[in-house]
Amino acid sequence: MAVDQTQTSPVAPAPAPEADVPAGRFDRIYRRLTGQALSLYATAFLRIGYGVLFLAILVREFPNRHMIWAPDAPWTADLARRMFDQTGWFSVLTLSDDPAYFEACYAAAVLVSVLFILGWHSRIMAVLFALAVVSFYSRNVLMSDGGDNLMVLMAVYLMFTACGRRWSLDARRAGRTVPPGGFRDFTATVMHNCALFVIMAQMCVLYGAAGLFKVQGDTWGDGTALHYVLKQDLFRPWPAVSDFLDGHHVMLAIACYMTVLVQVAFPFSLFSKLKYVVLAILIGMHVGIAVLMALPIFSAVMVLADAVFLPDRFYLWAARTGRRLLRRDPAPARFFRRRRTPARFFRRGPAPSH
Template sequence: MAVDQTPLVAPAPTPDEKGKTPSRFDRFYGLLTERPLSLYATAFLRIGYGLLFPIILLREFPNRHMIWGPDAAWSPDLARRMFAENGGFSLLTLSDDPWYFEMCYVGAILISVLFLLGWHTRIMSVLFAVAVVSFYSRAVLMSDGGDNLMVLMAMYIMFTACGRRWSLDARRTGTAEPRPGFREFVVTVVHNCGLFVMMAQMCVLYGAAGLYKVQGETWGDGTALHYVFKQDLFRPWPALSDFLDSHHIMIALACYMTVLVQVAFPFSLFSKLKYVVLPILIGMHLGIAFLMALPMFSAVMVLSDLVFLPDRFYRWALRTGRRLLRRDPAPSV
């Protein structure tokens, strides 16, 4: 598999043949059109989303008819009436035949696995987006913020060249690099635009969440997490929740840190501060997964955060993993 040695950050502008320094527009145009950015990051998102969605479907397999099927409380007829008003869409409402639903269910799992593996990724990415939208639109009253984000990311990622790394497509093409030309130019521009939209989506999400918290009294006085720990729905470990809730100063500091990091996130991306903010956000989501029993929500958020890591980080992680796997075990004493 070819390893892209090109750094993520564009080199400093140098004078052209006429001695003129490129303008900001020229640098942005070059960044947008010269090469696809963050190929490893988009491949990691492909693998992550392609793994999470079938896990959700398999976990809810015994309850599939009550959630998405013809027997759901939110019936297909109600869903079709809602789609007629809001312009929504779901393949699951095209027929009320139970066998049709079963074929859609199995097909969604199969598509997710092929998307994860990167087999004919362009086609699979479109089918994956249709599957994700169809299922989450069908059970719209049961979705949460993580589900909504996954729907958006599934639609954005189908515009990226997410199959050029860590995929069966990349294995099939080997070390061959795409030929320069109009097709590669379009692929590069569309990929980079899709990548920038994903980044912008996360900036809007965190910025809006932080500003919304600033307006709340409980976040302002540092007691918001106290009320969260008292909710029975979010107390998988009651003793641990009560223990953490008893440390009032720690709870207040966690509230203020959450607001600060979310508001600062969009502004930290243009500096090395993002390498401090991202681990804090990832740690926050891991805490939500463990303390509030929201693992899927946290997984979607963490995956989406990783789109901001440059390719050099993924190459370093890949080299480190290979080095550790090749390392001989220490001799026993």
């Protein structure tokens, strides 16, 4: 009797449902956003940068503080209160008309800025810093510009970030860079990542809107916008340089088109390495604005906001390079540190017996 010796082939496992792939992707995104605070060095750089910038404004305007923010300024506290009734703004400088109160607020703003830069009790200092920036800005909006508007927004956003976990006295005092886990750490991480996303979205909206508004203008379309900018007497600190650049019409036309292209393309370049080229062009553009149009504060505010898109490894490399230059070490700093292999891995022959 013949025996059937055929073997049954193993059954292949059923493929995973397609619905599990998006679910797994969303799960990884959720763990990334809730399990780790992102771009801690970038937010620390923003904390230091905006703190130094606001402190520089207070120091620079110290001789003129009574003309700008004091109760007896041309834009009086009563006029500011009337404007607050319409706009909903608020300023601690208008709570009292006593000159001593104003001087105390000014000194407190300077102290808060210094402590915010150093990262001393960063959570509390971030709230006080935002209050100081909003108060001084809203006290006299006639003396502000677009850079001040963005600084106010960034000061408010930084309240919700963990900007004191790096390069701060808080991190130095704690002796660690990552706080202990738990619900408090989970909440702080989620708030930090959400605020970081809002900062990035704010810059995308800003550059996208600026580029689209430029597209609607005739002067940007025909490449003559920068010609008129260089002819503004109010923004000509170096007339000879402005006239020299104005003589190169083709270069100005290319710069006009490049400005519009880069600003419109900025939100679409964030998920590729092209963003580093775009950021370099934008930073160069703001440096040109600072030099040619005498708008250093505005340019500094924009450059600091652009820096939020740089990865943490860039800040670590910059810190190592700075320390190397201070020590005058000829060895170049590396973007990625190479791990040293233990010496025992290079031993030849069998291990000695004991």
